[in-house]
Amino acid sequence: MKRKESTFWHQKREFVILGSMVLLSFMCMQLDQTKYATLLKMKAQHVAGILNEGFTYLPRLIKIKKQNKKLLEQVGHLELERMTYQEALFENKRMQELLDFKKSTPYLCVAAEIVGRSSHSTHGLIYLNIGSQQGCRKNQALINDKGLVGKILSVTPSTAVGQLIVDQNYRVSAKIQRSSAHGIVRWLYGSRCILEGVSLRNDVRPGDDVVTSGFSDIYPPGLPVGKVVEVKETPAKLFKKITLRTNVNFDCIEEVLVLQSMRIPEKNDGS
């Protein structure tokens, strides 16, 4: 009997196993909606999600690298575009300030753009985009809304070379606005100048405004030049050593006004 059973098992076991698996599958289907089966599936899917994350790491990394390259290119283009707009915005602002100053100043002025600069650090030379055709002449003053910038050194029909205060060969007659102490301004270094020839008995204090004296055919009186930052008195010497800082930031100027006439135009009353 036992042998018969054994023979039956050997002959039919594959069907028995298959049947069992099918039966188990149906039992699983019946158990599908139970709490435990749902919990088991949730846990398994959580683990699968973590593993999935690990598997997708490398493809995502490659994708991110490609995206990053593309985005960097886009950022570069946008940055260039932004810089162009920003430049236009600043130019607009500067022009507006210059225009306002031009309207407020009583002298006849013409605006000029600085198209080049001297490459030498002690030569404060600038190249302007206007020349004799626009009414520029040698020794005309260059100003902006902050004050005196320099003067025209030479002129061609369409361009002009300007000399800034911060040039080693530049001199301008100036005075302390508060006490009217006169002297000669010359460049020292950076944006610093010295006011020479002010005698010891003159009253000069740090913070005093220095303006053009008017003893010149080039500059009208009262143009701001700078502010006194240091006053040194040495008893053995005749003059004070006055250091001033220019009002104009020469590293940043891009436009200037050329003072074409020192005469204040008379108002036309229509008569």
Add this chain to the structure above:
Amino acid sequence: MVREILKFFIFVVIILIFQMTLSSHLKILGLFPDLLLIFLITVSLNQSRHLSPVIGFTGGLIQDVLIGGTLGVFALSKSIVCYVSCLFPTGKHERSRPLLFMIFFLMALLENMVINSFLAHESVSGYGTLFLRYGLPSSAYTAMTGIGIVLFLDWMKNHHFLR
């Protein structure tokens, strides 16, 4: 034996995760190859006939749990498929590559039929539509992928990349 079972479990999980991850890359006209089926058939063909339903059931049940469908559907379909695949001539030398392709194709078709018999009543498309639109093409895709993998493994063996 325990080591073999453990290795089998790990392989099944890796293949399923791999399939889930790469489904978007392997997708052609909305069809995916069933990589787990290929693996289970390959394992079953190298095992005895009475063990193959157990292999199919275990693999299918893991798939059910991980994918989150109705528990037991893949277990049932893969048990049947693995058993039926063993009815074909066994032995490495007897199985030519075209025969292996036929086995993959027919087994994928059989699995689709079993699964569709459960899904067809829930779907607005009828059984025939599901079979023609998805069953046949995806079975062909699975068979082609399967034979591709086998040929690749053969090439690796011939070039001594695999022992």
